[in-house]
Amino acid sequence: MSKPGRFVVAGAGISGVRASLDLAETGHEVVLLDTAPVSGGILLALDRQFPNDHCGMCRMLPMLDRDQSKYFCMRLGMFHKNVTFMPNTEIKEIGGGPGDLKVLLQSWSAKVDPDLCNGCGDCLEVCPVSLPDDLADSLSLRKAIFKPGPNTSPSTLAIDPDSCILCGKCKEVCQTGAITLGPDYEQTLEEKVTAVIMATGVEYFDPGDASMYGYGKYADVITSLAFERMLSSSGPTQGRILRPSDGAPAENIAWIQCVGSRNLRLGADHCSGACCMFALKQAGLSMEKGSRPTIFYMDMRTFGRDWQKYLDRASSSGLRLVRCRPHSLEARNGGGLMLSYSPVPGELIDEHFDLVVLSVGRAPGWKGPDFSDQDGVLVTGGSKRLLDISRSLVSASSVSFRAAMISGSPVQAEQGDSITSQRVKVKSKVLVVGGGPAGLSASLALAGQGISVVIVEKNDFLGGNVSQISDAEARERIRELVRDAEKNQDIEILLKSRPMEFSGTTGNFQTHVLDQQNKGPIIEHGAVILASGGSQSTLPASLVHPKVMTVFDLHRRLDDPEIKEKDLNCLVFIQCFETRTKEKNYCSRLCCPTALRSVEKIRSTHPESRIIFFYRDIMTPGDLEHLYTRARELGAIFIPYQTDIPPKLILEKEQVVVEGFDPYLGEEVKFKADLVGLGSGLGPGSGHELAELFGIRVDREGFLIEADPKWRPVDSGREGIFICGLARNPVSLDEAVDEGRAAAQRAMRLVYNPQARMSVSTARIRPALCSMCGLCWTVCPYFARYPGSKGAMEVDPLACQGCGACVAICPNHASVLEVQGD
Amino acid sequence: MEQTTQQTDLVKTEQTDFDKEFHPNIVALVCNWCTYTAADLAGVTRLKYPAEIRMIRLMCTGMIDPRFIVESFLRGADGVFIGGCHPGDCHYINGNLKARLRIGGLKALLQGMGIEPQRLALHWIGASEGTEFQKQVKDFVEGIRELGPSGFGVYDSI
Known part of the structure; x- marks a missing residue:
């Protein structure tokens, strides 16, 4: 302690x-x-x-x-x-x-005493200074004394020391004497x-600095942050989408992506990583309010697990996507803006929009x-x-x-807590399923904090499938993790094993782990981390050919001396090969960076060879954008394709021919390839089986689903079960390690104290009234109900979050919600 | 606030417009996470909403037993207002959808009992939507005012 x-x-x-x-x-x-x-x-x-x-x-x-x-x-x-x-x-x-x-x-x-200010707002009326509101990104004005957050409570006001002129008017009207304007201290x-x-x-790019798209000159050109406030019911327009110039409703809205990012002229060789999704969200929400949105984009970077589906939903409900960077914009008489763009070579379109939203980039x-x-x-x-x-x-x-x-x-958490004195005994041991990078980092993190860990690994080695999809440096990092785990006395490793039976309540689970002889221990543990990983997708039998392989295999093969010495006249990469389509609708994140890294390697041994990329959207979020820029500098040719006319592979005995359509040339192109790399992606391993065994949710593709994609990324829907790594979504090695540690953090919170505190509001069963009808079992969203041994249902006290759904459904008043200290 | 001041003044002075108007008894069952927070926000941002509503905070709209609603009417409520999180935004995953199902069913029953279904309303109001809370409550109270007393209260008035 x-x-x-x-x-x-x-x-x-x-x-x-x-x-x-x-x-x-x-x-x-x-x-x-x-x-x-x-x-x-x-x-x-x-x-x-x-x-x-x-x-x-x-x-x-x-x-x-x-x-x-x-x-x-x-x-x-x-x-x-x-x-x-x-x-x-x-x-x-x-x-x-x-x-x-x-x-x-x-x-x-602070100049305003938070204990005295009651947020009455009298001072706002007398303050003579007006300046653009940072929060609404200049969409509206604020005073030098202002309300810093739209929803903060208590709604204390604050004075901006940079713009305050110390006139003292606010102090005069303040009824509670909360304002002191003395010298800055x-x-x-x-x-x-x-x-x-x-x-x-982060800081957001200010398009006014580079006078981009008339920002600052035309009132109807706003940033995505300002639009966000426009959508909000606590914003300056109270949720209505209006043209700032004349207050008329804005119907046609254009989003221009990558403003201040992915722009070498501005020295911004990075992708902001979230603006594509941000714009999709805004466009979707604006459609709900009756607007017609169009997004002008370079690559639609939907690289998260569910993001491609989000894009598909938006486009099927009427969102228009145009791939090009508009070159100019002019104000039009009678309001609105005229945007000129050229989606295909030789064609110039002028289109009227009421509002233009600039998706501004970010930087640290x-x-x-x-x-x-x-x-x-x-x-x-x-x-x-x-x-x-x-x-x-x-x-x-x-x-x-x-x-x-x-x-x-x-x-140790303090024992005597006035409100929550009720405690539940928990086992301070964690079961980790999967010995890949995520599982290993989770185990090492927990063991480092003195919590014993059992790793269950189905292979006869630790390290997972990372060696399949990564380079020598990553493999060395994994070896290091494996060595550390094997040395650690708090980590017990069960190889060639799998969890077979799982039961118990949060904090007191029992899992029967079996080895290949169907023998093994029953492990009692407080929490479980599922890091079952995944692997690269295998190519269909029709594509088996010595010259065709996945981008991951190709990247590794480039180290072979055999390949190094061979003549390579032409290499073709086909990205998003049979992924981001109906059957397998997610981006695997790693194929683009891996293929782009290969370019540098190929160039070092074969400076003359042609490198062709067929791609849909190059997914290089954040600093990975350098790879894309570098590959273009090294002379790789990028040809975009649409899903309706994908490039065709013609396999012959000695050679492989790739046929496709180049929209910039406007004609068919054909390449005799010496090597073909297919970005066929990654897939989860045993997601469905684990989901069934542990009773958690899994998506169609076999990825485990978290409790909330935004706010609880490594929690499964069931308390005590955490998910991380490739089993949850496609991740890089760094991200897998981070997710492992994040899952360990969440598990730690539950098991670090052998006497875990219960939530203040949990359901309770009055056993005499319970008829075991099971309605509460089906209605509980947290799996916190189970049939007990004494003829009544029982509550898993750590899993119950006190929503009261069981109280409303119980026909016998047997289920009650107890809130202590309220 | 204005109305309460008037109400206290009533004791001394003659009848005012306020007193002549019908003031319905409205029970509002709101969820802790979204609508109660929105009501709180409406309060701190000084948005006025009718003083006729009596708010009861519940952890989730999914725990609203239809009996709560029927009981409210029996005890003299003229309207029952229910506020929860937007679909998909429920803090407890799907409690608001359970509420929607139940209230949909109950509305049909209420009609059979002789209570206008408009006296029961379910609205999705998110935590940051103070203005939305104000608008919905105002509209609901106005609607009930037009409908008049329910006359369904069999117990003492609340």
């Missing part, structure tokens, strides 16, 4: 909030700070998220303390008893070593902490001193890589686990 650690998390956006909650949930203390007066970051502006158009932010709140916290909605603010939120604060200096850092924090005066504070997590987030936003090289300082979120919300959460959980590891073994 060790002392709780103390951590500083810089940046209260989604990554910072997730990291803080993770640490707080396992008993640590957190100082969460932000330069803004409120927490939430960019999320304050976003009402709904892709790929399901839901809000759902409350789902990421801790199961226990959400009941005790004052508010139930993350939009209102950040509330947790172990987290101290410091607004208007930044890090000045970090000294000391890991485990014992000295952090110098500087806060500036700055306060410094030293914190002694275990580690610092930097989650300083931290302008202060860089502490990232310092020991004990960990970086996560958008400040490290450009991620969407769910990846940010995974990355933040992973980093918070690494931070917690610096502080040593986990802390």
